[in-house]
Ligand SMILES: Nc1ncnc2c1ncn2[C@@H]1O[C@H](COP(=O)(O)OP(=O)(O)O)[C@@H](O)[C@H]1O
């Protein structure tokens with residue numbers, strides 16, 4: 292069974308009298324443990340898919356289910372709860388809260404889940420070690436490089452052990468060397484811990500790191516290939 | 521806990537804006553507290569002066585004499601004054617007889633209010649007579665010695681030591697006259713009093729009125745004006761059955777009470793202006809802070825924070841703002857009050873003559889008195905107002921759409 296299932300999903304944005312079909316009858320299934328990229332030019336619908344898989348937005352038509360839960364059945368409150376417990380997010384920018392330290396940022400989702408401070412600290416300490424950012428714990432986001440910020444975002448995303456991590460162009464603001472490092476780290480987490488990743492990019496170098504490449508064009512599936520590494 | 525930390529740090533992200541708002545709020549609180557305490561002090565002093573020169577913190581009359589001033593409403597106090605003087609909280613008791621009369625010198629005549637007093641007792645409590653040696657000037661209760669208002673002295677073209685005649689209607693309706701001698705003058709600064717006051721021993725006035733031993737008023741002075749409610753109960757318990765009434769000063773002197781009420785009403789307006797300043801300041805600051813941070817709120821929502829948590833965050837910022845303003849403003853307000861109690865505002869440079877307010881003169885050096893209850897109420901108002909003002913900004917933050925906020929990357 293698929294971890295993520297999109298069935299005939301259509302998303303139409305209405306701005307004023309204009310209707311923009313961001314996705315048209317798209318179906319996509321992703322298995323647990325995958326490391327898949329949504330590839331495609333700007334405006335092809337990558338963010339729209341990630342937002343809907345992440346329960347940040349609802350489709351106009353079609354059905355979405357993640358980890359066996361059909362989003363149609365959930366209220367927006369329940370969706371928020373589902374996000375909190377089952378989905379990890381890494382965004383391109385505005386990823387961290389500027390007034391919190393790296394550790395506090397990473398702790399944030401655990402805090403929202405009501406996990407006790409001692410356990411939060413323990414998990415974050417361990418993760419920061421693993422992600423090689425232990426010495427950055429007390430820095431504010433403004434004192435971190437782009438790559439370091441994204442590592443903190445990864446720590447925050449995986450700390451609650453979600454079903455899947457969604458990352459919308461996580462390397463768009465990074466130089467290619469840092470981007471490659473981040474991708475390697477994500478891949479390592481995928482291989483060693485079995486964390487499922489679904490991310491988006493239009494950068495061929497980044498796309499090359501994925502196990503599976505889902506190509507989009509104008510809100511539709513162009514092709515879907517597995518690539519060996 | 522995290523909400524509080526976040527709120528505190530967010531508050532200082534725009535240090536200058538927060539400081540300006542805080543200063544505006546704190547100064548508002550300082551002004552409200554300081555100036556309330558000032559008028560509180562001035563009123564307290566005015567009331568005390570007025571009360572001591574007038575009908576006392578508590579007065580006893582027969583029937584509706586306080587309102588009607590009907591000369592016939594006299595009574596014989598017997599041992600009532602001594603009993604009242606023995607009550608706890610009572611500073612002094614004086615008995616008075618009032619008699620509208622005509623005063624004639626050899627050259628002029630004027631309408632006057634002849635007041636019969638007990639020289640010794642009156643001298644101890646009445647601030648108008650403070651500088652006079654009453655027992656020397658009016659040595660006996662039935663003597664022919666009189667004190668007269670400074671203006672009346674001029675108008676009658678009299679001098680100290682000269683004689684004049686007062687004529688009044690006695691109990692039997694017949695006119696009666698008495699020869700009196702001017703022994704001293706009284707200057708209250710209030711025109712009406714200074715041109716109509718004649719004080720004589722109470723027995724002399726009673727004889728003229730044809731009502732031996734009778735009085736119109738027993739005026740009771742208290743050690744502590746704020747105890748007047750309790751003492752009033754005790755006084756009422758002592759009154760013999762009949763039509764004697766004990767009433768508090770504000771009922772006995774409605775002019776003064778009304779003048780003070782009116783002035784408090786104008787303070788309410790200032791208070792409203794300050795409420796507006798504080799609310800607008802908080803709304804403005806928080807709304808700007810929220811609008812700047814919409815992407816962040818979007819992030820928090822995307823991560824799974826509930827809209828209520830965002831509301832709580834903004835509310836918490838407002839409360840912190842209000843609490844700091846409460847502490848800072850109260851500190852400043854206390855400093856201002858301390859200055860105003862200690863040094864006061866000296867009006868003598870601006871106003872050469874003594875001032876009258878509601879028929880009572882007051883000290884030209886205005887001094888504050890601490891009104892802690894009021895200060896506390898105003899201080900607590902700060903966080904309350906701030907929380908109220910945070911309502912709209914908090915809702916705006918909670919209404920952020922998580923997806924939209926993430927898009928403008
Ligand atoms: N909120 C919106 N309102 C109107 N149109 C939108 C909105 N969001 C996205 N779109 C449109 O939907 C299409 C897909 O957008 P998006 O999913 O952001 O693409 P990508 O992430 O691949 O660049 C684009 O044409 C975009 O202009």
Ligand SMILES: [Mg+2]
Nearest residue numbers: 337338339459
């Ligand atoms: Mg996009």
